[in-house]
Amino acid sequence: SIISVARDITERKAVEQELKESEEKFRLIAEQTLIGICIAQNKDLKYVNKAFGEIHGYTAEEMYEWTINDLFNNIHPDDLPQVEENRRLRETGDRSIHHYSFRIKTKSGKTKWLDVVSRFIHYNGEDAILATITDITELKEIDEKLKESKHDLDERVKELTCLYELSKLVENPVISLGDILNGTLNLIPPAFQFPDITIARITYDGKEYKHANYEETEWKLSTMVEINEKPLLIEVYFLEDKPFLKEEHDLIRDIGIRLKVTLEEKEAQNRLRESEENYRMGFESSTDGIASADMEGNFIDFNKPFLEMLGYSREELFKLNFREITPRRWHEMEDNMIISQLADGKDSGIFEKEYIRKDGTIFPVNARFWIIRDDQGDPVRMWGIVRDITESKKAEEELSSLAKFPSENPHPILRLNRNKVIYVNNSGNYLLDIEEDDEIPDIFRNEVERAFETSFIVDVDIELKDRVYSFTITPFVEQNYVNLYGMDITESKLAELKLIEINELKSEFLRRASHELKTPLISIKGYSDLILALHKDQISSEIISKLNEINRGCERLQNIINNLLKTSQLESPELKPKVQKEDLSFLIKFCVHELKSLTKARNQKLDLNIQDGQYCLFEKEEIHDVISNLLTNAIKYTPPYGKISINTEEKGDFMMISVKDNGIGFTEEQEGRIFKQFGKIERYGQGLDLGIDGTGLGLYISKRIVESHGGEIWMESEGKNKGTTFYFTIPSSK
Template sequence: MKNYLNQSKVMSPLQELINEKVSELIQILDSDLLIHYINQQVHINLLGYEEYELVDENFLNFVQDSQKEKLEKFIKEGFDDQKDRELRFNLKDKYDNHYVVRGKISYFRNKFDEQRGLLVLTLIDSVLKKDCNKKINISEIDQKYDSLINKLGNLFFWGANDSIFIMDQDKFIEANRKTLDLFGLKNKDEIIGRSPWDYSPQKQLDGSNSKIKGTKLINKALNGKPQRFNWTHIKKDGSPFQAEISLNAFKFEDKSFLQAIVRDITEKIKAERRLKESEEKFRHLFENSPFSIVLLKPNGKIIDCNPALKKLTGYAKEELIGLYYTKVPFIKDDIIPTLKDRRKRFLGGETLTPIEIEIVKKDGKKIWIEIESTSVDVGHEHLIQIIAHNISDRKNAENILKEEYKRLLELNKMRKDLISRVSHELKTPLMSVKGASELLLLSHNEELNQETLELVEMIKKGGERLTNLVDNLIDISRIEYNKIQLNKSKTDLVKLIKETADDMKFFLKKRELSLNLDLPNSLKLNIDNFRIEQVIANLLSNAIKNTPPEGEIIISLKQNSKWAKISVSDTGIGLTDEEMDRIFTRFGKIERHGPGLEFMDIQGSGLGLYISREIVSLHKGKIFAKSEGRHKGSTFKVHLPLRRQN
């Protein structure tokens, strides 16, 4: 996935999990309509396509020909005006069947400010299958689609009422539209890559230097201590505003990032100041404040609350005045001990940070609110002021993220366990198939006619291929569970390369290829000879498969002060830049077909180079590929350290 979700690697797993869980087709396109991401399993189930068949392909290649020109113009207009578009068109599956789909494309920009389109489609009906009697409820599809869009919208955090941005250390790397509005910015170019103090005065209200104070708060949050504080910011036009900031760290792939939620509290702070100026001004603000406010005596008895509280809880002022806070009907029993402790600490002079609690409204609906406690003098009376506001949308988004992350971990464990169990269960019957076919060929070849011998040979070769695949799957399982143990010993790498090359002579001859070895007399290393032989065999096997008849393969071994350098070069089909990015990934098999490529052996699982990379990595070495491009051959290099590595 080449959009921001993968490029930043901040939210990718959660996004991908949700995308894979839904039944809709989800794609992310760039402004040239190239596909950058799909939710693969849904595409396989509904259309038969796997990821490698769609990613980097033009979206219009899979649209009915008569609709391409109109649809291309319609979608590209959206990239210009950034307005969502409703779509309905015919989509081709892998088997050239046509399906009516409907959905929406929403536009956004990634961290590099590249335009992207989020495409969500619902399969309605088959155009060609006339016997399809299923009645489609369009209303239900629309409702399900809207629900999905809302869910994805929350995760892209565009719909949040608060300013939300993501930071890498002290640099902005993503921000929602509310952030742009809050700071008076036109686009994210004006904030991405900048620091918080670039939009702050030199000094805060307490006289502290903004950069120094901000750096300290960021470091505390990165060290696992969430920060909540007030801050003076400056808009683009130079006007200051007061903000309440919640700063939390989260980790992804061992790197810490910061999420900040910023709320403009300028009006809130002004309200608090005016409350202290006079009872008359206080009453006016109290009654008209958008925030829910409750006034308590120091003993905890409610003496007043404003109209906003009724909107929040459903309870009228008359139902609450005179009650002690522990008897308020919308407060759940399990939160009472916490509120008692906060009141005690507040009366003891402690400044309390806001807390989030769940309440039950008069109509029985549960919502989340954030409450903070301050002191206020009304007339000659010293009171406790409780200010509350609804944070249910934010909590729901947080809960979705937590739940999906938990499911991601569970699914990942299930996948690992399944690969491990299935691989080991297949091992024994495959050995039986392979052994039985070899026995028939060796001991009963004279009793069998030519056609039967050919069938047995097919069984033998198929068994060998399946055995290799199972062995690779078992290796992957061991890699993921960190169970590959290297059995190192002093090994002559020259001898190992020669023996591996000898094992491949039959295939070289069959493919009419020449093999040249450029090796020293001897070079001994402390390695796992079985595993390094596996790496060399993989590289040589790939060279044989991808080199045309009468081609040449060269294996060389050099050394410098630090490394033993193995090189496997061929005069074969070569690699593109995109293919080199993919070949060392799991199942990173490159499918290439067409005129002039008939010589290629396309068999294989795409696991060999991934496993080779892991083996070399365990040896503290490096493996990489080079190629000038298509039909210009390729070179695979393995560097192994000369010194002993623990």
């Protein structure tokens, strides 16, 4: 018999057909895609698409003969450990998707970067690995270029930051050379690619500036610039073998150039400041009056002799015009001289005119002025030098009155031209042993030449035949001769020398007395402090009070001794202040802070009306004493609940500081004494709640200090119980 079994395989056939179609679709897609695809099973390559072969530089047919090991042989040695680790994980059962990248060597020897994704699949009923690869070589190259660009940008940012910080560093107007170079050293390591191993040294003007861990190595970068004919060397070292970047070469060169520009500017500014200080010293030390005004004739600046000549205060003269101190009959002449100078550019030459003093008296002067122009050639300022010739005029009048009988005059009288004696009277003949037509005596030759050259009167003291004579040499340039008028000043000279000797003895006495007083004073205060420290709990409150009074008395005596020593020091002609540019605003605030407890104890209000950053030329310790002394006086002589104010104001090339109070004030008689030694105004027994300690030396010391700085000090008071304002000036630094 026949048994027939029939099975419906329609569904299976359909599945097989669907699977076949799916495989054909997969192959169609796989062969068309640019992504490389391979299937590996049992260490053999079971499937490789066209793109996979092309990426490796082979045909798919060639790669079908490969094993997994052949693939691994083409991987870059540096990337092989990563790929081996992935294979190890697969062998231990890791079935996760792996995504990584590595380099291969193609058939032509070219290196490519591949992005790889691998996963487990079932293939022909068994486990297999499906790997897709993408050629990312161009992306990697772009990425490397981006990294290089980012690195270049980072280096550029560091370079610009370094140069910016250097610019900020040198902007400080009072920074020293040492601070600039040390600051530059600190900016160098952060600007380099390896800051932790970067050290530097700067050598300039015989000095070295270097990092604490500085040492010379073989990995060096340096640059040199010349600053005012002096070399500046910058050396940068790596402590390890690292290459320097081109940007670092450029940076160190730029730092050198920036330092060159900065230091040359600083030196130019220092020379300018020294020039201005020398000008100010000459301006203030001149015995002639010097003044400047704008083209309208309004005063801009003037020195102390000019003020003394006219009798005005600085504040009063600032409110006046040149015409207001000149008699009307000279106005037209001066206008014509200004017009002439504007036309030909020459100074006025020396001419004679008159001025009007504050008290209304008119006096003669020799004057000379010139006009200053700006960069565009426009006139902006006038400068003038004047000399009071009142005394020489009187001498000329006396000489003229004696001209009829000069031979009978008891004083030596001569007339000289540039080479010889034109006339000599009997007294001059006897004293100098010369005749008419003789050559000019050597003792007068230099002074006569100076009188001719300057057209100014020259005074000279000469010792002749055991006597001292003062000769006045008056030039008459147009007539080409000078007149000499001599006078015996032996007695007045001796008196002057005696006064100098007495003053030196006084100063020496003050110095010695002050030092001698210091020793017992130290002992007294020392033992008093010792008793209070060791036995305070064993002695009565009354004795403690007495010991405290001893200490306060010692402190007062110490202040007196210090003032006496300061006075004797200030009287030395060799003592000059060591001026430099200082912050006046800070110093005033510092003095106010020191005395704050005193004003608080007396319930006084202290107003501070100053601007920040006001710089002047002064010795800080000296001007500190002046400000503190004026403030202390204002506090002491202003009753409780009073008001004190401090103000600053620019006055031409000077800064004016004022300390105003609403205290007890001064009478006219008292005003004339306060700036003298021991010029204290006694306030005992007047029923006022005041601090009355003091020696009367404080204002005298302040006056000497201010005048040694080229300034002035004065006071104004409307009278008793109407308050006082003390003013003083010091040179500003602009």
